[in-house]
Amino acid sequence: MGNADKKIAFLINPASGNASARKKGREMAKAVRSMNSYSLYETKSPEELIALTAELAQKNYRAIFACGGDGTLNLVSSQLTGTETAMGIIPLGSGNGYARHHRISMQWEEAIKVAESPIVSLRDTALFNGFHFLNIAGVGYTAKISHEFKREEHRGLKGYMKTVFKNLKMDAFNTRVTNEHGQWEGKAWMVDFCNGSQWGNNFRVDPAARDDDGAISAVIFRKANPAKIPVIGFRLASGSIHKSSYVYRISGSKFTMEFEGKRPLHLDGEAAAIIEKTAEIEVVSKSLIVWTRG
Numbered sequence: 001m002g003n004a005d006k007k008i009a010f011l012i013n014p015a016s017g018n019a020s021a022r023k024k025g026r027e028m029a030k031a032v033r034s035m036n037s038y039s040l041y042e043t044k045s046p047e048e049l050i051a052l053t054a055e056l057a058q059k060n061y062r063a064i065f066a067c068g069g070d071g072t073l074n075l076v077s078s079q080l081t082g083t084e085t086a087m088g089i090i091p092l093g094s095g096n097g098y099a100r101h102h103r104i105s106m107q108w109e110e111a112i113k114v115a116e117s118p119i120v121s122l123r124d125t126a127l128f129n130g131f132h133f134l135n136i137a138g139v140g141y142t143a144k145i146s147h148e149f150k151r152e153e154h155r156g157l158k159g160y161m162k163t164v165f166k167n168l169k170m171d172a173f174n175t176r177v178t179n180e181h182g183q184w185e186g187k188a189w190m191v192d193f194c195n196g197s198q199w200g201n202n203f204r205v206d207p208a209a210r211d212d213d214g215a216i217s218a219v220i221f222r223k224a225n226p227a228k229i230p231v232i233g234f235r236l237a238s239g240s241i242h243k244s245s246y247v248y249r250i251s252g253s254k255f256t257m258e259f260e261g262k263r264p265l266h267l268d269g270e271a272a273a274i275i276e277k278t279a280e281i282e283v284v285s286k287s288l289i290v291w292t293r294g
Contacts, residue, residue, distance in 0.1 A: 007059075007060070007061045007062045007063075008037075008038045008039070008061065008062055008063050008064075008065070008088075008115055009038065009039040009040070009041060009056050009061055009063075009064045009065065010028075010029075010032050010038055010039070010040045010041070010064075010065045010067055010090065011041050011043060011049060011052060011053065011064060011065065011066060011067060011072075011076060012025055012028070012029055012040070012041065012042045012043065012067040012068070012092075013043060013049060013067065013068035013069075013071075013072040013092075014042055014043075014044075018094060021069075021092045021093060021094070022092075024092055024108055025067060025068075025092045025108075027108070028067065028090060028092070028108040028112065029042065031108075031109075031112070032112075038115065039056075039061075046075055049072070049075050049076065050075050050078070050079055053075070053076050053079040053080065054079045056085070057079060057080055057083045057085040060084065060085070061085050062085065062086065063085065063086040063087065063088050063115070063118070063291055064076060064080065064085055064086075064087060064088065065087075065088035065089065065090050065112075065114075065115065066087060066088070066089060066090070067090040067092050067108075068090075068092050068093050069091070069092065069093015069094050069095065069096055069200075069269070070093060070095065070096065070097050070098050070134070070135055070200065070268040070269045070270070071093070071268060071269060071270040072092075072093065073087070073089065073098050073099075073134055073135070073268065074132065074133060074134050074135075074267060074268040074270065077125060077132070077134045077288055078132040080288060080289070081125050081132065081284065081287045081288050082287055083289075084289070085289070086118070086120060086289035086290060086291045087288060087289065087290050087291065088114055088115060088118070088290075088291040089102065089104050089111065089114075089290075089291075089292075090108050090111045090112060091104055091105075091106055091108075091111060092108070093200070094200065094201075094269075095199060095200015095201045095203075095269060096200055096201075097135050097136065097196060097197075097198045097199050097200035097201075097268075097269065098134055098135040098196050098268070099111075100198060100200065100201075100202060101135065101196040101197045101198055101209075101211070102290070102292050103292075104292065104293070105293075111293075113293060114291050114292060114293045115291075117293070118291035118292065118293065119291070119292050119293060120289060120290075120291060121212065121289070121290055121292065122212065122286040122287075122288070122289060122290075123211045123212055123286070123287075123288045123289075123290045124195055124211045124212060124213070124214060124215075124216075124283050124284060124285050124286060124287065124288075125195065125283075125284045125287045125288050126193065126195050126216050126281065126282065126283050126284060127280075127281065127282050127284060128193065128265065128267065128279060128280075128281050129265075129273075129275060129279050129280055129281075130280075131265070131267055131272060131273070132267070133193075133195065133267045133268050134195065134196070134268055134288075135194075135195055135196035135268045135269075136192050136193065136194050136195065136196060136198075136199060136205060136268065136269070137192070137193050137265065137266060137267045137268065137272075137281075138190060138191050138192030138193055138265070138266060139190065139191055139257075139259070139263040139264065139265055139266075139275065139279070140171075140173070140188060140189055140190025140191055140192075140221070140263065141171070141189050141190040141221070142190050142192055142199070142266055143190070143263065143264040143265055143266040143271070143272075144171070144264055146264070146266035146269055146270060146271045147264045147266070147271040171189075172187045172188060172189050172223035173187065173188060173259055173260055173261065173263065174186070174187055174188075174259065174260045175187075175188045175191060175220075175257060175258065175259040175260075176257070176258045176259075177191060177218050177220060177250065177255060177256075177257050178255065178256045178257075178258075179218070179250060179252035179253075179254060179255045179256070180252050180253065180254065181250060181251070181252050182250055184218075184220055184248050184250060186222065186223075187222065187223040188220050188221060188222060188223065189221040189222065189223055189224060189246075190220075190221045191218060191219070191220050191221070191257065192205055192218075192219050192221075193216050193217070193218055193219075193255065193281050194206040194209045194216060194217045194218075194219055195209065195211045195216050195283070196209055196211055197209040199236075199269060200269065202237065203233075203236040203237055204236060204237075204239045204241065205219050205236065205241065206219050206241075206242070206249065207239045207240075207241070207242065208242070212286070214253060214283060214285040214286070215251050215252060215253055215283060216251070216252070216253070216255075216281070216283045217249055217250065217251040217252075218249070218250050218251075218252075218255055218257075218281075219241075219247060219248075219249050220247065220248040220249070220250075221246060221247055222246045222247070222248065224246045228246065231244075232244060232246060253282065253283050253285075254280075254281070254282040254283070255280070255281040255282070256278065256279070256280055256281075257278065257279040257280075257281065258277065258278050259277065259278070259279075260277075261276070261277075262274050262275070262276045263275055263276075265279075
């Protein structure tokens with residue numbers, strides 16, 4: 001490997017994922033150091049991760065590998081959007097939705113091989129009231145769970161499911177979602193805007209979603225009886241949620257969402273702001289270079 005490889009960096013978020021994911025992160029870091037070919041950084045805070053990504057992009061790094069979950073990818077991609085520096089992915093998070101969307105191996109030993117022979121592509125990102133997101137963002141039940149999950153001791157699927165079962169009450173709200181193709185109005189349980197196809201752990205919100213078509217989809221979960229949660233969960237896990245009578249999907253490049261009261265927002269599965277009454281969501285077409293492996 002030549003000196004050019006030094007312009008590839010691996011940024012690790014040591015707090016990502018559960019204990020197993022953190023162990024994998026330590027193993028991967030040790031392996032990268034032994035290669036003596038790439039730059040390796042372990043960050044201690046989101047602010048440090050953001051600043052370091054921006055700094056490396058300004059230094060014209062070829063690629064920066066975000067080593068963590070969707071939250072880590074969100075922070076790294078927010079600084080690489082519109083630059084000539086590509087983002088690579090080492091999935092070390094709880095759900096790894098965006099990595100699974102791109103069929104990145106969950107084994108770091110395989111995922112790291114992307115650096116040797118990447119497939120380079122331009123991908124869409126999106127904005128929710130000006131906040132960057134890469135995979136999925138939304139309000140309602142998923143956002144509520146994200147805010148509650150942030151306080152949960154146990155990460156990973158086990159911790160996430162524990163949070164879900166502790167918060168089964170569905171707080172439906174009146175909303176209107178409008179884009180260039182149409183409008184939906186009624187009581188919604190949650191509304192997620194999808195650039196990617198899944199939340200993580202292969203729970204697919206919009207199995208048909210692409211992040212290279214200049215569009216995002218609004219997936220609206222209508223108000224349903226709590227007894228329907230297991231059925232909805234099965235459809236999410238089996239990739240058949242589009243067949244549910246409780247789900248409405250509309251695709252487009254720009255949306256307006258009006259709703260009652262104040263609602264929590266999640267960005268790529270991470271608890272974000274509390275928003276009120278209205279939101280603007282739009283795609284930023286072909287704005288991020290991503291490295292994957294065929």
